[in-house]
Amino acid sequence: MQIHPTAIVEKGAELAAGVSVGPYSVIGPKVRVGEGTIIHSHVVIQGSTELGRNNQVFPFAMLGGPPQHLAYKGEDTRLVIGDNNLIREHATMNIGTVHGGGVTRIGSNGLYMIESHVGHDCIVGDHVVMTKQATLGGHCLIGDYVIVGGLAAIHQFCRVGRYAFVGGLAAVVKDVIPYGSVWGNHAHLEGLNLVGLKRRGFDRETINTLRAAYRLLFADEGTFQERLDDTAETFGDSPEVMEILEFIRADASRPLCLPEREV
Structure with missing residues (x-):
């Protein structure tokens, strides 16, 4: 000593x-x-x-x-x-x-x-x-391998799932799904944290499965609940996809960062 x-x-x-x-x-x-x-x-x-x-x-x-x-x-x-x-x-x-x-x-x-x-x-x-x-x-609940960019602020009670990326200067007032990437003020979902997934050794098949599930989950058609159910049925064998769905279902009272919709 x-x-x-x-x-x-x-x-x-x-x-x-x-x-x-x-x-x-x-x-x-x-x-x-x-x-x-x-x-x-x-x-x-x-x-x-x-x-x-x-x-x-x-x-x-x-x-x-x-x-x-x-x-x-x-x-x-x-x-x-x-x-x-x-x-x-x-x-x-x-x-x-x-x-x-x-x-x-x-x-x-x-x-x-x-x-x-x-x-x-x-x-x-x-x-x-x-x-x-x-x-x-x-x-706040921050999962493993999360990166929070410079000057970003995460609001009280927010959850950020594993392997997610929060961009610099982002103001996060809603929950961030595992493997997601959010930007902006207020933060919105920009897609998956593909750079982080590759750096952490996720294989191509897993990443492609996540991308397909993301497209289905955040599509324009149907209600969000219907898309949740469809994603679970289609990708039920993927532990990474199921982690995202379980994260969303774990606290239905929490708002979720979503992709911006084109006007």
């Missing part, structure tokens, strides 16, 4: 073997840091915050701050961060609220670029990339 003489590690904090704390960083009394994690200079980690193994936290990041919510009254809620994340300069991640389950949870192997923000009670998956100044409002 390496703790710089100017760092403040308050009594009660638990730091595992191999943890490094840089100059002028402040670690609160309820913080737990896993083995091999590197905390660079001028980092503040407070509240009931747990970091897993081999994370790197860069200068001026603020982890475990109180939720930006008027109903918060100082309750002992938590922030839980997985392993192998890069949390860059000025990134912020807040603890949860008692109204939202009490925990903000970050997965593993993510990249959280400069000034990105994860709000209270968010659940963020593994291998997520949040680009410069990307923002999650409270209670």
Whole structure:
């Protein structure tokens, strides 16, 4: 363990073997840091915050701050961060609220670029990339391998499915299907995240199946419910297509990002 003489590690904090704390960083009394994690200079980690193994936290990041919510009254809620994340300069991640389950949870192997923000009670998956100044409002559910472009903002309670891509400057106020790609203010569905699927090793047959299912699901003919049923019947053997349909059906009260219709 390496703790710089100017760092403040308050009594009660638990730091595992191999943890490094840089100059002028402040670690609160309820913080737990896993083995091999590197905390660079001028980092503040407070509240009931747990970091897993081999994370790197860069200068001026603020982890475990109180939720930006008027109903918060100082309750002992938590922030839980997985392993192998890069949390860059000025990134912020807040603890949860008692109204939202009490925990903000970050997965593993993510990249959280400069000034990105994860709000209270968010659940963020593994291998997520949040680009410069990307923002999650409270209670967002972000699937594995999602990329959120620079300056994009995702509204509270929104769901973004696995492998989806949110373009830079997008204002996302509706749910984004798995494998989808959304752009604009307000964001609309532009198609599938084909670049991301190819980079992640999805084969040509799977991608072609997804494209065919997308065309059927978002066609002009029939009602959306009819198209859901038709897509399930036609592509029921595809786990990727069924993941999209299950995502949509999981919360019928949530609005969905849809393609723009030509006038």
